[in-house]
Amino acid sequence: MPTSTPSTAAPSSTAGARGTDGYTHYLNKDADQPFYQRVWNWMTTVDHKKIGLMYGVSLAIVFLVAGVLAMLMRMELLSPGPELFANDTYNQLFTMHGVLMVFLFLVPSIPAMLGNFVLPMQLGAKDVAFPRLNLASYYIYVAGGLMTVGAILLGGLDTGWTFYTPYSTDAGGNAVLVMTAALFVTGFSSIFTGLNFIVTIHKMRAPGLTWNRLPLFVWGLYATSIVQVLATPVIGITMILLILERTLSIGIFDPALGGDPILFQHFFWFYSHPAVYIMILPGFGIISELMATFSRQRVYGYTAIALSSVAIALLGFLVWGHHMFVSGQSAVSAIIFSLITYLIGIPSGIKVFNWVATMYKGSIWLQTPMLYSLSFLFLFTIGGLTGIMVGVLAVDVHLHDTYFVVGHFHYVMMGGTVMALFGGLHYWWPKMTGKMYNETLGKIAAALVFVGFNITFFSHLILGSQGMPRRYATYLPRFETLHQISTYGSWVLGGGMFLILGYLLHSMVWGEEATANPWAAPTLEWTHTTPMPDPHNFEHTPIVTRGAYDFHKIEELIPGGDGAGDGAVTEVGVPASGDGASGGDGQQRRRETEQSS
Amino acid sequence: MNDGGTVWLPESASTLAPTIDSLFYFVYWASVIIFAGVVIAMLYLIWKYRRESHADRMKLVEESRLIEATWIVLPTILVLVVFVWGFRAYIKVGVAPPDAYEIRVTGKQWLWEFEYPDGTSTTGELHVPVDRPVKLVMSSTDVLHSFFVPAFRVKHDVLPNRYTSVWFEATKEGTYKALCTEYCGASHSQMTANVTVQDQGEFESWLKSAGIPSDASPVERGKILYEQQGCNTCHSLDGSEGTGPTWKGLYGHDAQLADGSTVTADANYIRQSILKPGSQIAKGYQNIMPASYGSLSERELTGLVAFIKKQSEKGRAELKAAGATSDSTAAAAADSISTGDEQQQAPSGPPGAMPSAEASNQ
Secondary structure, three states: OHHHHHHHHOOOOOOOOEOOOOOEOOOOOOOOOOHHHHHHHHHOOOOHHHHHHHHHHHHHHHHHHHHHHHHHHHHHOOOOOOOOOOHHHHHHHHHHHHHHHHHHHHHHHHHHHHHHHHHHHHHOOOOOOOHHHHHHHHHHHHHHHHHHHHHHHOOOOOOOOOOOOOHHHHOOOHHHHHHHHHHHHHHHHHHHHHHHHHHHHHHOOOOOOOHHHOOHHHHHHHHHHHHHHHHHHHHHHHHHHHHHHHHHOOOOOOHHHOOOHHHHHHHHHHHHHHHHHHHHHHHHHHHHHHHHHHHOOOOOOHHHHHHHHHHHHHHHHHOHHHHOOOOOOOHHHHHHHHHHHHHHHHHHHHHHHHHHHHOOOOOEOOOHHHHHHHHHHHHHHHHHHHHHHHHOHHHHHHHOOEHHHHHHHHHHHHHHHHHHHHHHHHHHHHHHHOEEOOHHHHHHHHHHHHHHHHHHHHHHHHHHHOOOEOOOOOOOHHHHHHHHHHHHHHHHHHHHHHHHHHHHHHHHHHOEEOOOOOOOOOOHHHOOOOOOOOOOOOOOOOOOOOOOOOHHHHHHHOOOOOOOOHHHHHHOOOOOOOOOOOOOOOHHHHHHHHHHO | OOOOOOOOOOOOOEOHHHHHHHHHHHHHHHHHHHHHHHHHHHHHHHHHOEOOOOOOOOOOOOOOHHHHHHHHHHHHHHHHHHHHHHHHHHHHHHOOOOOOEEEEEEEEOOEEEEEOOOOOEEEOEEEEEOOOEEEEEEEEOOOOEEEEEHHHOEEEEEOOOOOEEEEEEEOOOEEEEEEEOOOOOOOHHHOEEEEEEEOHHHHHHHHHHOOOOOOOOHHHHHHHHHHHOOHHHOOOOOOOOOOOOOOOOOOOOEEEEOOOOEEEOOHHHHHHHHHOHHHOOEOOOOOOOOHHHHHOOHHHHHHHHHHHHOOOHHHHHHHHHHHHHOOOOHHHHOOHHHHOOOOOOOOOOOOOOOOOOOHHHO
16 A cells, blocks of 8 residues: 555665665655655655555555465365354355455556566666556556455455356345446556556667567567456446446346346456456566576577467457356357367467477576476466366366366466566566565575465365365365365465565565676666666666577677676676586677687 | 265266266376476476586577477367367267256255156255156256256256256266355355166156155155154144244244234245245244255145144144135145045146146045
8 A cells, every 4th residue: 555655665764775886776765855755755656666566565465365365265174064154254255365366466466566667677768658647557456455445344245256147236235336346446457557558668669679679578568458458348347237237227137137147257258368368478478587587598489479478368358258168158159269268278388388498508597586487387387288178168067167177277377477476576676675585585485385386276176176166165075185185285375475475574674785687687677777767767768789588699788887797697696607607607608609600 | 975986086977977087088198298298398407407507508599490380280289189079078968868858957045956847846856867868957046056966077057047958867876966066155055966866766766755755645744844854843843832933723823923013824924934934033033943944845845834734723624624625725735635635736737637646645
């Protein structure tokens, strides 16, 4: 929330007011002003970096709350009967977990926090194209969040995050009205961000930064933005229709009023399926960045990865019916949706193969961000393959609405998006806060999260294929063992998460000062001093002469100095390669070879 | 519950199950191979090109069109195979044989009702013959539900505004669970039913009686249910005080309600009080009667009403009198015990048109 941001995000004013190279860190620029003034400065800032951070703090709160709800659900599921909570309470728990995670966390997460922070810098731009619109999108998001709190205060709702009619037409009282209105409002935040990014990417790239030199994170955000702008209005309209049906009894979805409940599912998934690409595409972008930087290698199949993101974004609009194979839509529709679903699986597969191939002849440095990146490859591959499984028409008849589906989308959303988000957060943390987190704790937490996640959700896959339906407050005794394993896993997972929260907060105050480019990364946001020149990111507009990941050409961009050149690498302790060549990985020799040939 | 099944899939007990299972395992093993390939490649590359290693990195990696094409084309072929296979099986799952035995299923919050072609209806209890295709024609009276029998690998949503169906041919006798898989409110997870697969002979004799001896009269049925359903724990027959009002002398007399009003305890009042206990609360009692009795079938209700009638003077007189007039209400039809009227299940139809369960007895 905006008011709490300054005190948590700004490092203590005495310790790090000035960076090692004489620039004032952008977070400390107003350190000598009175507190209320600093709060006001934050609340009215149009700086994309600060807006990104404010989003970050809000998202962290939502993620924490929704995560704790999930832990409570797992506690209840330790035994088959109702132990901890009554049915109604459990149903409200999974509803709020889903609503918060999907609409207020996953959809905005990477674009609004990391995208806002990184995108203009990766483009060599001063800011996003419409800085005020950017701030407006944040406040709209906060308004949506407050309305959600309102819905909870009104007694909460138990419709599930999917709001299927006709249950949602009369269940839940005013809480459902407020919640659906909140989603309508939050949608605008998403649309504004998407619009802003599309214009920024088209119009504000630095000279020489052509489309095929763009960092792949930018490509990911671009594809995401297209989906945000085109799909989000549909969920807004659907929510308005639901509100009209509830308040004015206009028959749209409720058969009792002459409506059609299947229509709601079509509308809902027409947004909510593309929405999973809003969640995952920016994650793909981050993974490309991490694989390149920590393998010190060009991303294999750059063009394939860039264009497959756009292909996924567009095909993503044509597969919503695969959520409805057993809902009563026609068999012909089901068959067509199944076919397109497979076609959309291919580009995702291509990406995974390319990321693995990126490590070939690389120089792999297993820092925390890279561990998350590798976790992503492992977990997302399972998520993708289980996606193929539920896409098989006949098999989906058995697996639909079971824990298999729950497991599948947690592997994709959490194993995919959240792993990418954590990787990106650790990767850009030094740039965002000017501080380094504790690397050892980072690795321990990454391991806990990876292990805990697999225990928690692999058991879901088995439970589901054994026939355990989702959204069950109580269950048949024969599922007890697997449920217990899953719950134990959730404790490991939760432990890892709290460890991350702990050391990241710790690092903001007591962390080591970060250097300009601690990872020897190649993209533009790392080319300048640790604290970015405020407020416009760059002293001079950079001129780009190479592709984003052309490590072998890095010195042509920034000769020597404290930029992304290899000079910075040895200084900050990037381990040298075994053969002792300077530059850490034989790049130097490679360059020499190239020049001589 | 049932034994059998594998780590991944539950016991299979229908002709559709092997079709779906083989497809499941084909995709499963293909996935395992692809996944293992990705992970092994990852681990090998991480080890071989770790930053400390002396691996040869001299040459710039050139992208190979051939490699790119391979990993686009091969998975595409694989998924197309799976698609066609899945699509053919889906058609098989979706189209019931024309000679299938048809049972009507109604989903309501939070129970399943089954109605057989002969008019017998049951709640939470589905009996089907083995080795015979059965088609369930389903609809809902309120919100969405979904009918799922894991052992048969069948599932379909149940909608309030149209009929949907599933079909299966059970291959093994036994009892299986049917579950609701579309979230439908508070007791969604308790909306289950037992599916009993019997041989044709057993099934037919069960159908005649629907679980209660076929020669039981409505009052006898009510007596069985009085104990079976646990009514006796709260409602006495001898006038003694319980958690709920006694049934002695209840029927036909004025009942004081908690809101101060007075109603006559007629058949409709009793029926209403069983189905929706909270709607009319007797004075001096709390609203604690479980709503689960809403799952009683019409036949069972008729029995209970007749049994409660039997507990009061007025009711006994009415039982006698109504029998002679051959009233067409369900409650009155139950009176046949004392008159020998054989027309109970279908009071409006011509005598003997429907072979009712009681017909055989007198």
